[in-house]
Amino acid sequence: MSAQDDFLGAKDDFISQWGALGSSWGISRTMAQVHALLMISPEPISTDQSMEELQISRGNAHTNLKELVGWGLVKIVVKKGERKEFFEAEKDVWKIFTIVLRERKRREIDPAIELLSDCSERSKNVKSAEGKAFHKQMNELEDFAVFASQVGETISKLKYGPAIKYANKFLGLLPKDKS
Amino acid sequence: MSAQDDFLGAKDDFISQWGALGSSWGISRTMAQVHALLMISPEPISTDQSMEELQISRGNAHTNLKELVGWGLVKIVVKKGERKEFFEAEKDVWKIFTIVLRERKRREIDPAIELLSDCSERSKNVKSAEGKAFHKQMNELEDFAVFASQVGETISKLKYGPAIKYANKFLGLLPKDKS
DNA sequence: GAGGACTTTCAGTAATGTTTGAAAATATGA
DNA sequence: TCATATTTTCAAACATTACTGAAAGTCCTC
Numbered sequence: 001m002s003a004q005d006d007f008l009g010a011k012d013d014f015i016s017q018w019g020a021l022g023s024s025w026g027i028s029r030t031m032a033q034v035h036a037l038l039m040i041s042p043e044p045i046s047t048d049q050s051m052e053e054l055q056i057s058r059g060n061a062h063t064n065l066k067e068l069v070g071w072g073l074v075k076i077v078v079k080k081g082e083r084k085e086f087f088e089a090e091k092d093v094w095k096i097f098t099i100v101l102r103e104r105k106r107r108e109i110d111p112a113i114e115l116l117s118d119c120s121e122r123s124k125n126v127k128s129a130e131g132k133a134f135h136k137q138m139n140e141l142e143d144f145a146v147f148a149s150q151v152g153e154t155i156s157k158l159k160y161g162p163a164i165k166y167a168n169k170f171l172g173l174l175p176k177d178k179s
Numbered sequence: 180m181s182a183q184d185d186f187l188g189a190k191d192d193f194i195s196q197w198g199a200l201g202s203s204w205g206i207s208r209t210m211a212q213v214h215a216l217l218m219i220s221p222e223p224i225s226t227d228q229s230m231e232e233l234q235i236s237r238g239n240a241h242t243n244l245k246e247l248v249g250w251g252l253v254k255i256v257v258k259k260g261e262r263k264e265f266f267e268a269e270k271d272v273w274k275i276f277t278i279v280l281r282e283r284k285r286r287e288i289d290p291a292i293e294l295l296s297d298c299s300e301r302s303k304n305v306k307s308a309e310g311k312a313f314h315k316q317m318n319e320l321e322d323f324a325v326f327a328s329q330v331g332e333t334i335s336k337l338k339y340g341p342a343i344k345y346a347n348k349f350l351g352l353l354p355k356d357k358s
Numbered sequence: 359g360a361g362g363a364c365t366t367t368c369a370g371t372a373a374t375g376t377t378t379g380a381a382a383a384t385a386t387g388a
Numbered sequence: 389t390c391a392t393a394t395t396t397t398c399a400a401a402c403a404t405t406a407c408t409g410a411a412a413g414t415c416c417t418c
Binding site: 362364 | 390395401415417418
């Protein structure tokens with residue numbers, strides 16, 4: 001068993017399990033696998049190469065590659081002399097994180113704020129106990145969502161260095177675990 | 180159109196849309212709806228009441244209520260003189276957040292760390308360019324995942340007050356937007 | 359220990375989400 | 389312009405997940 005074989009096995013495991021993890025996020029299994037493949041490929045790869053490596057159909061490869069481009073996680077590169085499009089993933093982990101953070105804020109937190117603010121508004125004059133409890137809960141959820149949104153916004157604008165610096169300061173502020 | 184009617188409409192919208200949002204997280208639509216229902220109910224509610232309000236089957240109501248109990252988001256309460264079980268959701272928004280944070284860390288980040296660490300190990304001696312790129316990427320992802328795990332751990336242990344205090348200090352550190 | 363109130367399970371069904379493959383559209387170069 | 393390489397679309401097939409309803413299980417109470 002050579003080191004190269006170890007690596008090839010690890011590569012397959014990474015792609016397959018990254019896919020499984022992706023689906024516990026909101027991302028489809030295949031999209032996560034395509035992303036995994038691109039993330040560990042030193043060279044940009046084509047639709048046909050993805051099809052080959054992941055054993056998926058052209059339509060599937062195409063859709064998922066374009067969706068990743070839509071997320072901003074992957075860029076299209078055109079090699080000179082070639083007609084095909086090639087795809088290259090962002091590899092910097094902090095950049096990947098901020099992209100995903102921004103995208104999920106936009107897709108999940110922002111609509112939640114809208115919902116909560118609307119529900120709060122529509123229940124502000126209600127008299128029943130049930131209604132008052134509802135109004136209060138809507139307000140509290142909205143306040144939290146707005147707060148989370150601001151924190152997300154702030155973090156996504158940071159560079160890696162400052163982020164780590166703040167985080168370490170923050171982590172250090174807590175009492176040490178005395179185990 | 181009375182204030183009470185406004186509220187009833189808002190309540191239905193909240194339940195239905197909270198469900199839709201839930202499914203963009205890893206949570207099933209119905210589980211999120213049950214959670215929404217419990218979160219806005221001033222009184223604990225029974226399986227039959229959930230079935231009635233959400234128009235779902237007994238089995239479905241039962242499974243989702245118990246799953247919420249499993250997450251720690253809902254508690255079973257027994258009313259004296261009653262044989263039925265009633266269910267009551269945690270309403271404190273910060274507590275809900277820390278419970279979800281901990282649970283998702285356990286389900287998503289921890290397994291990722293294991294995967295990445297394993298892949299890093301198995302590719303440490305490889306010589307090819309592709310293999311070296313893989314090893315590097317695994318290390319960087321692992322470092323980040325461990326870091327995220329620690330931040331999550333720390334936040335989930337905070338009380339709401341200190342969390343807000345730190346966050347405001349943090350938010351204030353960034354240059355103001357000059358628009 | 360029988361009867362009823364309630365909970366739990368699960369096989370079958372329904373609903374939803376994903377993938378395929380082939381055809382249509384588009385782009386490229388001679 | 390045409391032939392061909394490539395991308396894009398999408399209806400139908402497939403896979404996965406969620407839900408139902410009824411039956412089995414549990415736990416009281418008399």
